[in-house]
Amino acid sequence: MAPVPLPLTPPLQPMLATAVDEIPTGKDLLFEPKWDGFRCLVFRDGDDVVLQSRSGKPLNRYFPEVVEALKRTLPTRIVLDGELVVAKDDRLDFDALAERIHPAASRVTLLAESMPAAYVAFDVLAVGDDVLLERPCTERRDVLLALLKPGDGLYLTPATTNVELARQWFELFEGAGLDGVIGKPAASEYTPGKRSMIKVKHARTADCVVAGLRWHKDTEPGTAVGSLLLGLHDDRGVLHHIGVVGSFKAARRRELADELSDLITEDDHPWLGPDAEDGRRLPGAINRWRGEHASWIALRPERVLEISYTQTEGAHPARLRHNGQFSRWRPDREADSCRYDQLDQPARYDVDSVLRGEVKPA
Template sequence: MSLPLNPPVKPMLARPVKKIPDSGGLLFEPKWDGFRCLVFRDGDELTLQSRSGKSLNRYFPEVIEQLKASLPERIVLDGELVVARDGHLDFDALSERIHPADSRVQLLAKETPAVFVAFDLLALGDESLVDEPTSGRRVRLEKLATEGIRLTPATTDADVARSWFELFEGAGLDGVIGKPLDEPYSPGKRIMFKYKHSRTADCVLAGLRWHIDGEPGEMVGSFQLGLFDEKGVLHHVGVVGSFPVTRRRELAEELKPLITEGEHPWLGDATVEGQRLPGGINRWRSTEQPWVPLRPERVVEVAYEHTEGGHPGRFRHTAQFLRWRPDREASSCGYTQLDEVARYDLDAVFRGEVVRLD
């Protein structure tokens, strides 16, 4: 390639902020729940670059075909790869696209096709735009809009951004991004702001993993969290894994009395079909991950952003420890406490329409 910017280029990043500000100076965009992707096109050569700098080309042949048919001959874009199902973003389906077998890749390209959503223009022709302010880059990006290029909606109105934050989650998006209007594109730097959903849930502590930097029984690496469904089945919903070293050692001693070799809802004959269990083999792991069963008696309150995987679901990211809940019975920790998000039309997101579905 012979572009003003050639891969790999580190994408500009965002730092978390709790509240969308009233003051001006920001361009707000929906935060897409997909794979960050930079697109480099130089004639017939096109590269999909991941956030880490690796090529995604072999996993998304349909996206390459689509972009070659719609993009200018020489261009560099920043954006997101997403998969939509039934008018809703589906991160599970997107993750399944990363598969070692070419036959599987080709099949999924037809069954769950991905699309590229553009939200920044870094170069066009022989011109680099990284030194241009966000406002100027956005204007240039909008001039490229065609039927074949999906552009993220954008606004400078904080009230509209707050409406997006509340409603667009129903289409599978997970917050709002704020870009300083006067800032250039700064690869690898946290120039932007991200406003993400945060919620709490009381979960059953049903297992743990020992920390890899210590001997078994010395330091806790992570908690294995569970929630009961409407049939009383305990499902593994995620982990908590961020503790100071001193606290990891304290937890190892504190939780030892709960370690059990007897009956457990995630072991042996107690398990049922469709139950989410910890440590299993999946497309990311070829071997089972060891974990230690605990009597499911203690309750921990955690913070989480959102869930995925349908019903029964799981936490999308690692949860954060908040506090113990000695006032709660483990049996009371069910999926019913999780927020139900109102459905929202994904196509309306692209149009920037703030209209809730019935």
């Protein structure tokens, strides 16, 4: 008799989350750490394992060691929701994870051996011929606990219904590179593509130098700002590019183009000319996502604005993990006073302890 195919097959949209400002009380929620990696659905049917990204694309070729690990550890017919992560020096390393998305098979093989990824499971959607989407969240969690044996590249996320413990996780686990806390209604179904969960992420502010801009791609150059390029000074006084702010409304984009026009310069700028070759981080550089330099417009680095941001990545110097959000102009701040030491650095925490589930249960 021919084998019965899995009852769920890719592509399948994962369940999503809506951002909230704080961990709520008075609600029946199952809390989990928010892992800073690549969202990944896993479909195993015998010897066939498919890693599917949030957008529905296959990830197998980039993570061969994860595919092999899951063949050794998972039940033969199962569908999971989880996250691909890379840990380095006691914390998650998103840069190292992103390097895995590389066109050269030799590079992928090298990184799979030198810095292997792991899979953190946090939900089960199907087992054998049974679809579990309509089962309550806590019941799916029980199935997950019964089925999975962590180890060899496979981990099971910690979970708790204790609000106070979730708040402790929110503060402590950031030091291990985690991104916040997820809350799932304990009695809820799994709803593909719908924002049925909540997420609480860290939010901070910083005063940054505005040292450049990019024109909005859908308008004539010089008429509307697409994004503002931000900088911070290191201990030597060197100005590094740390990221951008954007997402302005159309009218504000036009206002900014007029407001900043007098600051446009083509020389005597720390990101232009020979002074820019001293190791400072520059905008528009070639990277694994972009094969040529991205154009930008230099502004005299005189104006300061306050941004809100969630977290940073990299080191010496760091940069924004996600685009910053514009808060307000700071005419009271001098540009040379905007330094890296204002960025909040979380206390270190051992990510291996989180991966192994060696945290206080509810």
